[in-house]
Amino acid sequence: MKFHKALGWTALFLVGVGGVVAGLVRPDRTDAAIVISAATCDVRAPQVPLKIQDVAGQFSDLDANEVNALLMAKMSGTFQAQTSGNWILTGRLDQALLKKWQAAAASRAPARLLISSAGGDEAVALQLAADLQRWRTPVIVFGLCGSACANYLLPAAHSIRLSGPVLLHGSARDCQDRLGAWQAWFRLGSSGAAALREASTRQDQFDAQHPQLRDLTRLSAHPSRGDPTGQPHDWLVVPASALRARLPQLEIDPSYPQRLATLLTLHQAMPELGALYAPSRLPPP
Numbered sequence: 027m028k029f030h031k032a033l034g035w036t037a038l039f040l041v042g043v044g045g046v047v048a049g050l051v052r053p054d055r056t057d058a059a060i061v062i063s064a065a066t067c068d069v070r071a072p073q074v075p076l077k078i079q080d081v082a083g084q085f086s087d088l089d090a091n092e093v094n095a096l097l098m099a100k101m102s103g104t105f106q107a108q109t110s111g112n113w114i115l116t117g118r119l120d121q122a123l124l125k126k127w128q129a130a131a132a133s134r135a136p137a138r139l140l141i142s143s144a145g146g147d148e149a150v151a152l153q154l155a156a157d158l159q160r161w162r163t164p165v166i167v168f169g170l171c172g173s174a175c176a177n178y179l180l181p182a183a184h185s186i187r188l189s190g191p192v193l194l195h196g197s198a199r200d201c202q203d204r205l206g207a208w209q210a211w212f213r214l215g216s217s218g219a220a221a222l223r224e225a226s227t228r229q230d231q232f233d234a235q236h237p238q239l240r241d242l243t244r245l246s247a248h249p250s251r252g253d254p255t256g257q258p259h260d261w262l263v264v265p266a267s268a269l270r271a272r273l274p275q276l277e278i279d280p281s282y283p284q285r286l287a288t289l290l291t292l293h294q295a296m297p298e299l300g301a302l303y304a305p306s307r308l309p310p311p
Contacts, residue, residue: 092288095169096190099142100299105130111137119146119174124153135161141179142169142190148198148225151175152232155182167192170289172261177229177243180273181236189279191286192269193261193302196247198225199233204247238272241311251303260300263289268308 098104098116103123106114113136115123123146130136139158145151151174158165162184171180172193180186202210202222210219233240242264245252251262263286266278286304293299 088288088291089284092285093292095142096285096289096292097169099144099170099172099175103143103146107136113139115139115141115143116169117143119143119150119154121147121150124150127154127157131157136163138164138166139183140166140168141171141175142167143171143175144193145173145175145177148174148178148229151178152228155179155232158182158184169285176264177239178232178236180276181232181238184275186273186276187279188266188269188276189281189285191282191289192264194239194243194246194264195251195261197229197243198222199229200244200247202226238311242268242272242308245308252305252308253303257303258301259303261302263302263304265305265307272311 101117103117103120104115105123105126107130108114111134113127113130115127117123135157155178157163158179159182164185164187165179165183166187166189167180168189170190170193171188173195176192176194177197180192196204202225205213205222207219210222214222242262246262249258250256251259253259266282269276270278290302290304293302
């Protein structure tokens with residue numbers, strides 16, 4: 027009798043544990059739904075859908091063209107191949123944008139790439155970076171270049187003309203190292219954790235060829251983004267001097283200081299865009 031009672035309690039215990047574990051495990055998503063970006067494990071990274079018409083009117087004292095160029099970076103991805111041979115890429119780097127890019131590339135490589143993007147899918151960014159390196163395409167940052175845009179496209183570019191700021195907040199490798207295997211599985215599910223491992227491996231391979239910005243991405247992966255006070259921020263705004271020291275192919279456009287000032291004004295007025303840490307200088311590489 028005691029044996030059967032003990033057996034019953036054991037069965038109930040095992041069922042309960044199984045239910046708890048089942049509740050903790052996230053339902054796996056299909057591979058098509060898994061997108062790995064620098065923001066994958068960054069709870070501070072803002073995800074704000076923006077519309078220019080809803081925002082630009084709030085800043086009548088700022089140059090409308092500058093505001094538009096900066097805000098384009100934070101919107102849905104767009105791609106345009108001009109008859110002049112220039113390609114224009116704005117907004118989020120995603121699979122839909124990559125398909126348009128590849129369709130245009132079937133005809134010819136771009137004469138120049140004009141970009142304003144706050145990042146997106148790291149797998150997409152790595153593909154774009156590989157194409158830019160193969161084509162030796164000049165890149166012009168007319169708005170801003172953040173996250174995966176900065177992590178991959180800038181180091182791979184043959185030449186860079188920078189009119190707007192470069193923003194960093196870590197990378198897939200930093201996310202993998204920060205979470206570890208267990209937390210990655212718990213937060214992302216088994217397929218998501220596997221995708222993060224694969225993205226980290228791809229980034230390691232990229233960094234072996236293009237290590238120029240690796241120290242800065244590591245610095246920006248910390249919630250403080252390198253702020254010595256320890257105060258948390260969403261982005262590290264990389265000073266122009268730090269970029270020059272690491273990217274010899276970089277040219278700073280005369281419009282850069284004003285565009286940086288405009289970005290700082292936008293983020294200060296709109297907290298939903300994210301808090302910026304914008305040091306005047308950073309340690310040498």
